[in-house]
Structure formats: structure tokens, C-alpha cells
Amino acid sequence: MRLVSLPTNSSAHRATVKRRWRDGVTFFCRSGVLLAGLALCVSFATAADAPKLGITGTATDDAVSKPYPTALLRSGASFMATHLQAQQADDDLNPGMLWVDQGRERFAADCAGCHDGASQQRLASSLPRVDRSGAVQTLETQINVCQTSRLQRPTYPIESAPLLALSSYLAFSARGEMQRLSSDVVRSNAWKRGRDAFTRVQGRLDFSCAACHDKMAGKRVRTQAISQGHGVGFPAYRVEWQGVGSLNRRLRACYFGMETGVPAASDPALLDLELYLAWRSEGLPIEAPAVRR
Amino acid sequence: MADAVIAAIPPGRHARLIVPRLLQRGEDFTARLLIQHPMETGFRRDDTGKVLPANVIENVVLLFNDELVFRGRVLNALSANPSLSVQLTAQKSGTLSAHWRDQMGNVGSISTEVRVAGA
Numbered sequence: 001m002r003l004v005s006l007p008t009n010s011s012a013h014r015a016t017v018k019r020r021w022r023d024g025v026t027f028f029c030r031s032g033v034l035l036a037g038l039a040l041c042v043s044f045a046t047a048a049d050a051p052k053l054g055i056t057g058t059a060t061d062d063a064v065s066k067p068y069p070t071a072l073l074r075s076g077a078s079f080m081a082t083h084l085q086a087q088q089a090d091d092d093l094n095p096g097m098l099w100v101d102q103g104r105e106r107f108a109a110d111c112a113g114c115h116d117g118a119s120q121q122r123l124a125s126s127l128p129r130v131d132r133s134g135a136v137q138t139l140e141t142q143i144n145v146c147q148t149s150r151l152q153r154p155t156y157p158i159e160s161a162p163l164l165a166l167s168s169y170l171a172f173s174a175r176g177e178m179q180r181l182s183s184d185v186v187r188s189n190a191w192k193r194g195r196d197a198f199t200r201v202q203g204r205l206d207f208s209c210a211a212c213h214d215k216m217a218g219k220r221v222r223t224q225a226i227s228q229g230h231g232v233g234f235p236a237y238r239v240e241w242q243g244v245g246s247l248n249r250r251l252r253a254c255y256f257g258m259e260t261g262v263p264a265a266s267d268p269a270l271l272d273l274e275l276y277l278a279w280r281s282e283g284l285p286i287e288a289p290a291v292r293r
Numbered sequence: 294m295a296d297a298v299i300a301a302i303p304p305g306r307h308a309r310l311i312v313p314r315l316l317q318r319g320e321d322f323t324a325r326l327l328i329q330h331p332m333e334t335g336f337r338r339d340d341t342g343k344v345l346p347a348n349v350i351e352n353v354v355l356l357f358n359d360e361l362v363f364r365g366r367v368l369n370a371l372s373a374n375p376s377l378s379v380q381l382t383a384q385k386s387g388t389l390s391a392h393w394r395d396q397m398g399n400v401g402s403i404s405t406e407v408r409v410a411g412a
Binding site: 092093095097098101102237239242243 | 307308309311325327329331332372373374376
């Protein structure tokens with residue numbers, strides 16, 4: 001059974017991809033980075049096979065199997081260079097803790113009236129959830145729901161400093177808790193849309209998320225190690241961003257790499273994807289704020 | 294990415310200064326300072342192509358009970374949100390404070406208590 005549809009591919013487009021592929025190989029061979037070149041070739045080869053792989057079963061099956069069984073789950077940190085792992089592990093060196101501190105202050109001022117310590121601790125590990133209207137609530141959208149419905153205030157803009165501070169603090173509070181969603185998420189339309197977005201081949205380079213994160217984990221794309229693509233470290237401090245950013249921003253960065261055109265931050269399709277990713281990561285502990293390249 | 298506001302780091306707004314909880318007299322220890330600061334080099338441009346003006350932290354000092362124990366000139370080879378470790382020796386309990394100033398004149402400071410057993 002085909003779960004995803006391939007975009008129409010003109011022969012001209014294929015020629016461009018081939019040319020890029022050849023340019024890529026000569027470039028890398030010339031510069032002596034043969035291995036990186038090979039990894040690049042392999043990624044193009046597997047991208048075409050990706051739709052058949054990865055997901056088995058359908059959303060109506062009772063047991064939907066995951067790309068990674070629990071025993072094989074590896075957090076993104078284990079794919080990073082050792083100095084970044086060390087920086088993540090040490091709260092005195094982890095710059096993400098600056099955001100956590102600010103979130104703690106804001107939480108005490110704005111949120112502690114309703115939330116006691118215990119309820120806040122598990123919150124982040126059980127999100128995203130699907131609400132009664134079928135909409136996905138992530139940590140960030142949930143914070144904004146409270147802003148409007150409980151505090152009667154305007155919502156925080158996506159990636160704004162106060163929202164990142166609060167989400168970093170709440171994710172940090174759930175650190176060590178296993179990612180676990182409500183068991184019926186797999187029956188939601190949002191989950192199905194998220195799964196389809198993850199496995200669909202898209203963009204000028206014929207990639208799907210699964211082609212990299214299900215099939216190529218542990219290999220490299222150019223100089224970057226590819227992880228299994230779990231969101232449990234987010235909000236995370238990325239060296240490239242020189243700051244903390246949300247999972248939403250990370251996903252847009254992956255779309256940028258896939259040359260699909262980058263979706264707007266407010267695109268609900270990104271929320272579906274976050275739901276699917278969290279389901280896929282169930283059994284990994286929350287490790288925010290992670291430190292990434 | 295048009296509708297996302299990428300959080301600008303307010304210069305000198307926030308920092309952490311960490312020392313061990315309890316020290317023995319004569320013990321060497323590391324004071325760790327982490328400052329939230331963009332350390333803008335002046336070589337970057339924003340999404341509209343405008344050059345982001347250089348603004349890095351220039352001076353950092355550490356005072357122990359208002360006495361100078363460390364003075365550093367920090368330049369733009371440092372990353373954003375720099376972390377600084379300073380080796381000190383514990384003689385008596387007191388207040389350790391860090392103070393810094395960037396090129397735009399923003400100042401920041403943070404202090405913490407150093408506790409030395411029996412002193």
C-alpha cells in the first residue's frame with residue numbers, strides 16, 4: 001500500500017537533480033572529503049525509496065508500529081560532538097539555562113496562581129495533545145491559550161522572547177520525564193496528517209523527513225550528523241542560532257534544507273508534524289534545553 | 294519565516310554566576326559566569342540586508358567584597374552568550390560580584406554569596 005504520493009517530476013527536474021549530484025560528488029572528491037560525498041550520493045539514492053519504507057500499518061490498526069522501537073531510540077544529543085554533549089549536560093555551561101531562568105521568573109509571576117509544582121512538571125512530556133475540536137496543542141500554543149483565556153492578554157508572537165522563556169522553563173521542568181502522549185492520538189486526523197507530512201517526498205531535492213531521520217540516522221549530510229529527528233530536546237540552544245529556538249523553528253530549518261519553500265511559522269501543518277514527532281519519540285526522556293550545532 | 298519574530302537577546306539583561314555551594318579555607322575553585330549577550334561582531338546582516346552594528350562586551354571585572362579579583366578585556370572572538378571561568382582561592386566568606394560593559398554602554402552585573410566553612 002502506498003501511503004504517500006510522489007510529486008510530479010519532469011525530466012528536466014530530474015536532469016537538474018542529477019547534475020547537482022554530479023557537481024556535488026566532484027566537488028567533494030576534489031576537496032578530498034570523499035566520505036561526505038558518498039553520504040550525499042546515498043541520500044539521493046534513498047530519497048526515492050523512502051515512501052515505501054518507514055511506516056507500516058495504517059492509522060486504524062490497533063497497534064501502529066513506530067519507525068524506531070524503544071530499544072533503538074537515541075536522542076539527538078548522542079549524535080552531537082562531545083563538547084556539545086558536555087555543554088548540554090552541565091547546567092552551568094548550558095546557555096539554554098539563561099532562558100530557563102527567565103521563564104522561571106515569568107512563570108512565578110503569571111502562572112503559579114493556577115499551576116502547582118506537580119502539574120507543571122509533567123505537562124511538557126504529555127504534549128502535544130489533540131483538543132476536543134481536533135486542533136493540536138503544543139507547549140507553545142498551550143501557553144498562548146492560557147494567555148488569552150486565563151490571563152485575558154494578547155498571545156505571545158511565535159519565537160518571541162517571553163514565549164521561549166516560558167516554554168524553555170516548562171520543558172526543563174519536565175526534564176527526565178518520558179515523552180508520553182494520550183494513547184488515542186494515532187486515531188486523530190492531525191496524527192495522520194503529521195505522518196503523511198513526515199513520509200511525503202517533497203522539495204527540489206526529492207527528500208522526505210523519513211529519508212533522513214528514519215533511514216539515514218548516524219550518517220552525514222555534508223558535515224552534519226543526521227539524528228533520528230526527535231523533538232525532546234526543544235526548545236534547544238543552537239550554536240547556529242546563537243540562541244534558544246523552538247521545535248517549530250527547527251522544522252522550518254529542515255524544510256529550508258529540503259528546498260521545499262519554508263512554511264510560515266503559524267502553519268498548522270507544523271503542529272501536526274510536532275504531534276507525529278512526539279508520538280515517534282515516546283519513551284525518550286525530555287532533555288530540554290538541549291545544545292545543538 | 295515572515296510571521297515569526299526571532300527573539301532578540303536583550304544585552305546585559307541576564308546572567309548566571311555559579312560557585313560551589315560550600316568551600317574549605319584555602320581551596321581553589323572555579324567561578325563560572327554565563328552572560329546573555331548577542332556579541333554582535335558587526336559582520337552580520339539582518340534579513341533585510343542591513344548590517345547589524347557591532348556590539349560586544351568589552352570589559353568584565355570580578356569583585357570579592359568590593360575588592361578587584363579579576364579584570365578581563367573580552368573581544369569579538371567570543372561567541373554569543375559567552376561563558377567565562379575564573380580560578381579563585383577561597384579565604385573567607387563574602388560576596389562575589391561580576392560587572393561588565395558592552396560597546397554600546399550597556400552594563401550588567403550579578404552577584405552571589407561565597408561560603409567558606411568556619412571563615
